[in-house]
Amino acid sequence: MTLIRMNVNGSAKSLEIEPRVSLLDALRERLGVTGPKKGCDQGACGACTVLADGRRINACLALAIQYDGCQITTIEGVDHPLQEAFVRHDGFQCGYCTPGQICSAIGMLSEYEAGMPSAVTDSGGLGEAEIRERMSGNVCRCGAYNGIVGAIMDVAGSDAR
Amino acid sequence: MSIQTETTTDTAPYVGRPVERLDGPAKVSGQARFAAENHYPDMAYAALVHATIARGRIAAIDTAAACAVPDVIAVLTHENAPAMIPAPKLSLLDLSTVASATSVNYLATDEVHWNGQPVAVVVAETWETARHAASLVDLSYEELPAVVDFAAEAPNAVPERSMPLMPSKADKGKAAQALADAPFSVDLQFSTPPHNHNAIEPHATTAVWDGDQLTLHEPAQNIPWLRKHLAKRFGIPEEAVRIISPFVGGAFGGKSRAWPGVLIAAMAARATGRPVRLALTRAGVYHTVGGRTPSTQRVALGADAQGKLTALIHTSVSRTGRVGGMAEPITAASRHLYAVPNIHLSQRSVELDLLSNTFMRAPGEAIGTFALESAVDELAWRMGMDPIALRMLNEPDRDPAGGQRFTHRMLREAYTRGAENFGWHQRDPRAGARRDGPWLVGMGVATAYHPSMRMPASVTLRLHADGTVVMRCGMHEMGMGSATVQAQIVADEMGVPLASVHVEYGDSDLPPSAGAIGSVQTASVAAGVIAASTMLKRSLLTLARRAPGSPLRGRKLEDLQARDSGLHHPDGGQTYAEILSAAGRDHLEAAFKPSMLGFVARMAIDSRRWVTGASGAQFCEVRVNADTGEIRVSRWLGVFDVGTVINPRTAASQLRGGIIMGIGAALSEQTLIDGRTGRIMNPSLSEYHVPVHADIPHIDVDWLNEPDPTTPLGMHGIGEVGITGVAAAVANAIRHATGKRVVDLPITLDKLL
Numbered sequence: 001m002t003l004i005r006m007n008v009n010g011s012a013k014s015l016e017i018e019p020r021v022s023l024l025d026a027l028r029e030r031l032g033v034t035g036p037k038k039g040c041d042q043g044a045c046g047a048c049t050v051l052a053d054g055r056r057i058n059a060c061l062a063l064a065i066q067y068d069g070c071q072i073t074t075i076e077g078v079d080h081p082l083q084e085a086f087v088r089h090d091g092f093q094c095g096y097c098t099p100g101q102i103c104s105a106i107g108m109l110s111e112y113e114a115g116m117p118s119a120v121t122d123s124g125g126l127g128e129a130e131i132r133e134r135m136s137g138n139v140c141r142c143g144a145y146n147g148i149v150g151a152i153m154d155v156a157g158s159d160a161r
Numbered sequence: 162m163s164i165q166t167e168t169t170t171d172t173a174p175y176v177g178r179p180v181e182r183l184d185g186p187a188k189v190s191g192q193a194r195f196a197a198e199n200h201y202p203d204m205a206y207a208a209l210v211h212a213t214i215a216r217g218r219i220a221a222i223d224t225a226a227a228c229a230v231p232d233v234i235a236v237l238t239h240e241n242a243p244a245m246i247p248a249p250k251l252s253l254l255d256l257s258t259v260a261s262a263t264s265v266n267y268l269a270t271d272e273v274h275w276n277g278q279p280v281a282v283v284v285a286e287t288w289e290t291a292r293h294a295a296s297l298v299d300l301s302y303e304e305l306p307a308v309v310d311f312a313a314e315a316p317n318a319v320p321e322r323s324m325p326l327m328p329s330k331a332d333k334g335k336a337a338q339a340l341a342d343a344p345f346s347v348d349l350q351f352s353t354p355p356h357n358h359n360a361i362e363p364h365a366t367t368a369v370w371d372g373d374q375l376t377l378h379e380p381a382q383n384i385p386w387l388r389k390h391l392a393k394r395f396g397i398p399e400e401a402v403r404i405i406s407p408f409v410g411g412a413f414g415g416k417s418r419a420w421p422g423v424l425i426a427a428m429a430a431r432a433t434g435r436p437v438r439l440a441l442t443r444a445g446v447y448h449t450v451g452g453r454t455p456s457t458q459r460v461a462l463g464a465d466a467q468g469k470l471t472a473l474i475h476t477s478v479s480r481t482g483r484v485g486g487m488a489e490p491i492t493a494a495s496r497h498l499y500a501v502p503n504i505h506l507s508q509r510s511v512e513l514d515l516l517s518n519t520f521m522r523a524p525g526e527a528i529g530t531f532a533l534e535s536a537v538d539e540l541a542w543r544m545g546m547d548p549i550a551l552r553m554l555n556e557p558d559r560d561p562a563g564g565q566r567f568t569h570r571m572l573r574e575a576y577t578r579g580a581e582n583f584g585w586h587q588r589d590p591r592a593g594a595r596r597d598g599p600w601l602v603g604m605g606v607a608t609a610y611h612p613s614m615r616m617p618a619s620v621t622l623r624l625h626a627d628g629t630v631v632m633r634c635g636m637h638e639m640g641m642g643s644a645t646v647q648a649q650i651v652a653d654e655m656g657v658p659l660a661s662v663h664v665e666y667g668d669s670d671l672p673p674s675a676g677a678i679g680s681v682q683t684a685s686v687a688a689g690v691i692a693a694s695t696m697l698k699r700s701l702l703t704l705a706r707r708a709p710g711s712p713l714r715g716r717k718l719e720d721l722q723a724r725d726s727g728l729h730h731p732d733g734g735q736t737y738a739e740i741l742s743a744a745g746r747d748h749l750e751a752a753f754k755p756s757m758l759g760f761v762a763r764m765a766i767d768s769r770r771w772v773t774g775a776s777g778a779q780f781c782e783v784r785v786n787a788d789t790g791e792i793r794v795s796r797w798l799g800v801f802d803v804g805t806v807i808n809p810r811t812a813a814s815q816l817r818g819g820i821i822m823g824i825g826a827a828l829s830e831q832t833l834i835d836g837r838t839g840r841i842m843n844p845s846l847s848e849y850h851v852p853v854h855a856d857i858p859h860i861d862v863d864w865l866n867e868p869d870p871t872t873p874l875g876m877h878g879i880g881e882v883g884i885t886g887v888a889a890a891v892a893n894a895i896r897h898a899t900g901k902r903v904v905d906l907p908i909t910l911d912k913l914l
Contacts, residue, residue: 018287018289020289021289025288028197028198029287029288032200034191034194034195034197034198035190035191036191037361037362037410038363038440039361039362039363039443039846040363040443040845040846040847041442041443042443042845042846042847043847044443044845044846044847045846047361074191075189075190075191076190076191076192078190078191083186083189083190084189086185086189087181087182087185087186087189088181090181090182090810090811090813090814092185092188092189092640093411093639093640093641093642093811093814093815093818094360094361094362094408094409094410094411094412094639094640095184095187095188095189095193095408095410095640096195096360096361096362096408096410096411097361098188098189099191102189128859131854132854132855132857133854133855135854136853136854136855137853138853138854139361139846139851139853140361141358141359141360141361141411141413141822141851142411142640142814142818143814143817143818143819143820143821143822143852143857144814144817144818145821145852145854145857146817146857146859146860147814148854149854
């Protein structure tokens with residue numbers, strides 16, 4: 001057992017935890033923070049996406065002990081115009097991938113602003129193709145992709161950042 | 162689950178308006194709680210051990226190492242698990258028997274019937290411990306010969322019994338002779354692979370016993386069926402089973418039956434006396450929840466020189482498991498789509514030593530329309546005809562197979578509107594004629610079709626003195642927007658603001674709903690809402706007429722309008738609050754409970770009188786890289802005839818979702834089964850390729866919005882029609898782009914090189 005401390009959604013948490021426990025299981029099963037979802041437990045679907053010190057990560061592929069001292073933001077700690085935009089654009093149906101989509105989109109927008117390129121980056125700005133490429137790690141089986149891209153375009157376009 | 166509608170100053174009518182999802186705020190803030198997110202003190206975690214052979218017996222099972230792991234509570238195997246009562250056999254007199262997903266009595270037998278069958282469950286204090294200990298359970302088997310290779314076994318297929326209520330066979334005229342005599346014909350063989358649902362929420366059960374009372378948090382598409390099934394398996398009254406299922410993280414047919422996970426979770430909780438959570442791994446879902454059957458299909462079409470069809474033959478071979486599964490109506494849509502004097506439709510199947518097949522979005526029709534609509538397109542090529550013109554020419558006036566009239570049929574209008582809006586007239590009819598750099602660009606169309614059905618659903622409406630209306634129905638929310646659309650209907654029927662409607666759903670304590678299967682739920686529950694509203698208004702009028710001085714005295718309900726939270730006549734009316742207050746009541750309730758027998762009788766009569774279905778025209782544009790064979794869907798338009806659309810916002814999403822799953826089937830999805838071992842080789846989202854953001858362009862959907870005269874509010878279910886025809890539209894667009902007809906799904910780039 002290892003004692004770790006994390007700041008989760010603004011509140012300090014300490015946990016006695018085995019090294020094999022994933023960050024996702026630590027959040028969901030130990031801390032009762034169930035916003036991040038388990039869809040595959042192998043980094044293939046993105047439903048577990050959280051922000052660790054502002055960067056998007058798959059919490060299922062992260063061991064909790066690696067995040068000792070980190071600031072973790074899950075959907076419960078998000079207060080962002082994207083959330084309202086997802087409702088307006090109907091960017092979900094069942095809602096299971098939604099927390100991951102939103103956290104991923106927030107991380108993606110910061111990556112884009114920091115000048116990180118993607119496989120389709122050209123000088124054309126943050127268009128639909130760029131968003132689709134950068135969001136392709138987040139699977140939505142209900143097929144709400146159009147609404148998700150619309151919500152992100154809406155927020156990224158209207159945001160002065 | 163209880164949701165209050167957002168405050169709004171809007172007034173009726175709400176049906177037809179793009180109301181935002183009522184559960185939207187909960188879903189974008191992490192507040193929506195799914196089955197695996199309900200915590201109990203003292204809760205234990207379970208992990209399954211899966212068989213690694215396809216058929217045989219367990220010779221020995223050694224659990225010592227697993228039991229020795231600290232914090233392991235129990236390891237249950239066929240040697241020590243409490244036996245469940247065997248699964249009931251399918252009976253048409255009790256449709257809940259459809260919930261019996263397999264006939265295997267898990268952990269009560271040493272027999273193995275499929276590779277992946279659960280043979281033990283470990284219960285431990287933590288998930289990590291349970292999973293680790295499960296890996297230490299040591300099994301040896303006496304293997305028996307297993308038949309698992311569908312392609313090899315398909316020639317031995319035997320005629321199949323149709324699925325109840327969903328006929329797929331037909332024989333009319335002399336199809337073989339007409340085909341031989343036809344001046345133009347096609348005769349093609351198709352194949353489609355198995356598919357898995359891959360809802361992003363894996364099946365997960367949290368099971369809690371209190372004496373002989375069982376409470377389950379479980380993602381369910383059919384709460385009444387599952388409840389009855391569990392009661393039978395555990396020998397307790399139905400009332401002793403409570404299923405709580407307010408949010409289902411996608412299902413697509415995969416959560417409509419009692420698969421091993423829920424049963425073993427309940428068994429493990431009873432055996433250990435602890436609340437137990439059994440959350441399946443993604444591979445665990447593949448190994449314990451069935452999927453869509455693979456198929457081989459033959460479609461042969463004959464036509465005269467003008468393009469009038471003279472023969473239609475559509476046959477299929479599919480598979481079931483030896484321990485369960487059922488016919489999927491692969492040739493069913495071919496009963497309804499083309500005016501042909503000579504028709505032969507039949508289905509055969511093989512039984513394999515694999516997990517049962519099961520309902521997956523438009524079972525049968527999704528893959529059957531791939532074959533039929535590809536063949537129609539190929540016939541158009543052979544004849545040098547426009548594929549839309551060929552379809553228009555053969556559009557039937559009555560049901561081609563059964564001769565009944567259609568309640569509603571607007572395929573011609575759908576094609577006309579779609580062709581115009583998609584720019585079909587700009588299509589160069591030659592194959593490979595349009596090129597954009599390395600990309601060959603092609604356009605294809607195909608017809609979508611899914612039957613429209615209903616099942617009985619009970620609904621209770623309670624009107625409170627403050628004017629709020631509570632709708633109670635144990636319906637299911639898997640993303641369709643169930644509560645939202647029913648709240649719209651309640652608001653209109655009762656003439657109250659949407660904000661005054663509360664909807665309770667997703668709980669077996671509520672009046673039983675129709676299952677969220679076969680695209681039936683919305684129309685079925687709407688019928689219940691309409692009936693309960695009428696009962697409630699009648700009761701209100703009775704109350705009002707008793708009160709001296711009521712302006713409603715002597716009025717008949719038929720002469721009144723429900724609006725402004727009251728019953729009104731041009732000469733005066735009363736609000737509900739006034740009626741209740743005058744009668745000294747703080748609420749009034751109406752409960753509609755349909756009789757199953759009456760319902761079935763009505764359905765049997767109706768099916769002889771007419772044929773009802775949702776249909777549509779799917780338009781696809783693809784770009785195929787001439788050098789690499791890479792295929793990208795670049796544009797889509799689906800124009801649907803789905804009757805009245807209750808909520809354009811949620812309806813568009815549901816239709817798009819169907820189209821996207823169809824694009825997956827067309828281009829990337831397949832469950833790979835090892836032909837030697839019967840083991841699924843790609844039980845993961847990294848190797849089973851569902852469409853991702855980058856695969857999906859803007860999907861345009863449109864509908865004609867003409868009500869069907871025979872359905873509640875004129876609506877059709879729309880959960881499944883969206884996927885039908887999609888794979889064919891893609892294949893037909895690829896045919897146009899490249900000149901190549903691909904008859905085997907998925908259409909991967911190697912098939913174009």
